[in-house]
Amino acid sequence: MELMIWLGVLIVATLIEIATMGLTTIWFAGGALIACIAAALHLPLVVQIVLFVIVSVVLLVFTRPIAVKYFNKDRVRTNVESMVGRQAVVLSEIDNLKALGQVSVNGQEWSAKSIDDTNIPEGSVVVIRAINGVKLVVEKEN
Secondary structure, eight states: OHHHHHHHHHHHHHHHHHHOSSSSSSHHHHHHHHHHHEEEEOOOHHHHHHHHHHHHEEEHHHHHHHHHHHHHOOOOTTTTTTTTTTTEEEEEEEEEETTTEEEEEEEEEEEEEEETSSOOOOEEEEEEEETTTTTTEEEEEO
């Protein structure tokens, strides 16, 4: 009976991984596989559960950073994501309190706010640190 449960967990985790391709459940599929083997060897349920948890956590902690690095290396950043780290010129003073501020990036105008709530005067050069909705979060360049 336990073997069937672990096989079910393995199948469900694998199907979710195939559907999402987000490296979210593959670690649990590995843990379920080891638990299946333990169930086939008629080890106690407690041992099966402990093996499932340990193997899943070990796979998650030690292999996920490597997998993410290699699976995401060919991912193309979107236009908006590629703006982070770029320079922009302030077109109108950035004042977070008044929700004012615009910058120009590659000839495009964007609403902007400062990362640290300081006012940034018109004409300043800023660096884009993040994107929050439709606003660029910027920091004055030193």
